[in-house]
Amino acid sequence: MTSCPKQIVHYMHDYLDGEIDNESKKELIFHIETCDDCKRHYLELKKTIALVQSASHIEAPVGFTAKVMALLPREGKKVGIERWFRNHPFFTAAALFFLLMGGGLFSLLEQGDDHFAFTKNSELKVESETVIVPEGVVIEEDIVVKNGNVRIEGAVDGDVTVINGERYMASAGKVTGEIEEIDRLFSRLWFEIKSLFN
Secondary structure: OOOOOHHHHHHHHHHHHOOOOHHHHHHHHHHHHHOHHHHHHHHHHHHHHHHHHHOOOOOOOOOHHHHHHHHOOOOOHHHHHHHHHHHOHHHHHHHHHHHHHHHHHHHHHHHOOOOOEEOOOOOOEEEOOEEEEOOOOEEOOOEEEEOOEEEEOOEEOOOEEEEOOOEEEOOOOEEOOOEEEEOOHHHHHHHHHHHHHO
8 A cells, every 4th residue: 555646545435435536536436446455445444433433322421522521621710810910910910900000009108108299389387297377378379288287377379288287377378279188098098199280
């Protein structure tokens, strides 16, 4: 069979599949009658096809698939999580962004948690962690006081924000913008986020 043309094997497959033309069929039959090796190979192919066709009606027992799946080892949680992250890169990137952003904001909040700070302006007076807008003075900007108090005796042409402190208004004191006192963590977090984008 090693010296036989390769097309003879192709003809055998075409013949068994029912896809051979008449001329090729004549050539195949003539070759099989004259070559014992090819005849033996053709008969083996024919037996194999008959065996496969006779076994086509065999079905797996009821519950076979479920039993096989139950015998397979369980996938670890780590593998499942890793696959989920690989299959959802957008959510992975978003989660990582929010994790890092949250950590940065938390450290920002922790950083300035216990020291006194305020908006620098030469007309503001400071007495023991209380920022004072003196009477007759007009501050034309926003004032932010962290971990201290603010006392407004003059006027502020802008917003006043007090973080972890209190504001006091004299009867003559005036604020044209908003006055906001922030003492809760979420309010402070929101203020820091707004400050970052401003």
